[in-house]
Amino acid sequence: MNLRCLIHFFFGTVFLTSVAYSQDYVPDRCELLPLPDQQVSFQIDGVEKTRWHFDEKYPRPFFYPFNGPSGVSLTRMGHPGAQNHDHHRSVWFAHHDIGGVDFWSDNTEGKVRQKYWYRYRDGNDECVMASITGWYDGEGKELMEQDVVAALRPLEGSEHELEIQITMRPPANAETVELGKTNFGFLAVRVSKTLSKYFGGGNLTNSEGLEGEEAIFGKQARWMDYSGPVVVGTGPDRQVVTEGITYFDHPENPRYPTHWHVRSDGWMGASFCFAEGYTITKEEPLVLRYLLHAHAGDYDSEKATAIAESFSKRPGFEVGKSDKPHRQYDVWRIGSD
Numbered sequence: 028m029n030l031r032c033l034i035h036f037f038f039g040t041v042f043l044t045s046v047a048y049s050q051d052y053v054p055d056r057c058e059l060l061p062l063p064d065q066q067v068s069f070q071i072d073g074v075e076k077t078r079w080h081f082d083e084k085y086p087r088p089f090f091y092p093f094n095g096p097s098g099v100s101l102t103r104m105g106h107p108g109a110q111n112h113d114h115h116r117s118v119w120f121a122h123h124d125i126g127g128v129d130f131w132s133d134n135t136e137g138k139v140r141q142k143y144w145y146r147y148r149d150g151n152d153e154c155v156m157a158s159i160t161g162w163y164d165g166e167g168k169e170l171m172e173q174d175v176v177a178a179l180r181p182l183e184g185s186e187h188e189l190e191i192q193i194t195m196r197p198p199a200n201a202e203t204v205e206l207g208k209t210n211f212g213f214l215a216v217r218v219s220k221t222l223s224k225y226f227g228g229g230n231l232t233n234s235e236g237l238e239g240e241e242a243i244f245g246k247q248a249r250w251m252d253y254s255g256p257v258v259v260g261t262g263p264d265r266q267v268v269t270e271g272i273t274y275f276d277h278p279e280n281p282r283y284p285t286h287w288h289v290r291s292d293g294w295m296g297a298s299f300c301f302a303e304g305y306t307i308t309k310e311e312p313l314v315l316r317y318l319l320h321a322h323a324g325d326y327d328s329e330k331a332t333a334i335a336e337s338f339s340k341r342p343g344f345e346v347g348k349s350d351k352p353h354r355q356y357d358v359w360r361i362g363s364d
Contacts, residue, residue, distance in 0.1 A: 057154035057179055059147040067147070067156060069179040069189075074098070076179055076187050076321070077118075079156060087130065087139035088160065090177075091117035093216075095270035096185035096323040097259045102272075103219045106292065107226045115217035115294060118319065120193065122300075124207025125162060126170045131211045136165025139173075145346050145356035153180045153190075157346050157358040161198065169198040171307070176344040176358060182320075188334070189319045192344050196312035204307040206300050210245075210288040214317050215296035216274060222255040223293025229255025229271070231289055232326050234335075240291040247284045250275040250335060251295045252326040269324055273331050277316035278339045281305075316343055 060068040065082035068075050081088040092100030106112030114121070114133045121131045121139075129135040145157040155178045162171040174194040181187055193213065197204050206212075221227035224239070232238050233248035243251070254271025276285045276297055286301035297317060299305070307313045318338050322330065342361040349357040 055149040055154070056151045056181060058149045059154045059156055061147065065141075067144075069154060069156070069177070071179065071181045071187060077189060079177065080116075081141040081158075081160075083140060085116070086114065086133055086135075086137075087116075087119060087121055088141055088175075089116035089119035090189070093118055093189070093272070093319065093321065095257055095272075095321045097257055097268055097270060099219075099257050099259055099270075101219055101222060101257065101270060101321060102217055103293075105217070107220045107223070108292070115215070118189075118214070118216050120160075120173070120175070120213055121215065122206065122212030123209035124212075124300075124304075126164075126205050127207070128164045128170060130162060131209075137170075138163050145174075146349075146354070146358045148358060153178045155344070155358050157344070157356070169200065171204045172196050172198045174346055176346065178344075184323055186320070186322050188321070188338075190316070190338070190341075191318070192314065192316045194312050194314045195307055197307060197309050202309060206305040206307065208302070208304045209300050210298050211296065213297070213299055213315060215288075216253075216272060216294060216319065218253045218255075218272060218293045218295070219257070220293065221257060222253055222271065224255075224291035226293060227255050229253055229293070230326070231291065231295070233287065234284075234328075234331065236328070240289055243287060243289050245286055245288070245298075245301065247286050248276075249278075249284045250331055251287050251289060251297075252331065253293070253295055254322075254324075254326045271322055271324075271326060273320040273322060273326070273334065275318040275320070275331075275335055275338055277318070279343070280315050281313070314343070 067079040069077045077090045093102040095101045102117040123131040128137040130137040142159045148155045157176045160173045161169045176192040178190040222229040232252045234250045252273040256267045257270045285297040288298045289295045
């Protein structure tokens with residue numbers, strides 16, 4: 028217990044009074060910090076790992092940065108060489124054909140809007156953000172409703188993983204959602220310039236050991252990895268380290284293992300509707316779980332296998348009304364108390 032002094036002034040006389048204050052409070056390792064301009068910072072031990080952006084000035088929400096163990100972002104905003112790919116916003120949700128409406132590019136009237144957040148939950152093992160978004164056509168009609176749950180989890184050596192669960196269902200004014208056949212959707216990752224194969228010195232590898240766009244594009248795989256050089260520091264202290272992102276599909280996802288849309292210019296996406304479309308109903312919402320592992324060093328198949336196994340055994344999330352004071356909603360692992 029520490030002491031601090033308070034200075035009191037009483038009839039011109041200064042009195043020093045020692046008061047005690049408690050240091051019993053222990054902060055959570057993993058914390059969410061809501062920020063101005065519709066942003067939420069995801070932090071571990073006070074260090075930001077990623078940030079959620081959902082301001083309406085953007086066509087759809089996204090995560091940026093997605094920092095590696097060195098503190099440098101492993102993702103970027105937009106394509107390094109093509110202005111018509113500015114819709115590639117780091118880590119984002121999109122789909123090319125929902126009820127005939129394009130939610131992929133920036134040259135469309137389809138917009139994704141966060142309606143509100145359910146819960147921000149801090150903790151030592153993970154911090155969890157749960158929110159709800161609506162997918163609207165150009166006339167403001169809602170075509171699909173989506174719950175987004177994102178959990179930041181610390182790993183050894185300043186590594187971390189971002190676990191993402193999305194639940195899609197028809198809105199109140201519809202009975203079904205029709206997803207068209209497309210390579211584009213739902214979760215995509217635009218890696219940094221240095222990580223990409225074409226613009227930098229990176230390499231693209233899937234769970235089956237195949238390397239490069241030509242060998243991997245359209246193939247099914249349990250996970251995908253983009254690893255390469257990352258520039259750390261400034262001035263004469265700049266140095267190059269190797270880091271990467273391993274992107275996992277969950278075994279409980281329909282159509283597992285997913286097809287992958289990947290490019291040597293620096294992006295990878297799990298293509299849920301690569302082979303055919305899909306109908307979502309009120310009775311059977313579509314739940315998809317993914318995980319992004321920010322790792323040090325080059326791709327390690329043994330480490331990826333261990334991460335995949337751990338992810339496969341971890342229960343997903345539920346969101347519901349809270350029975351606790353000062354909380355409207357709560358989010359918890361399925362089967363937990």
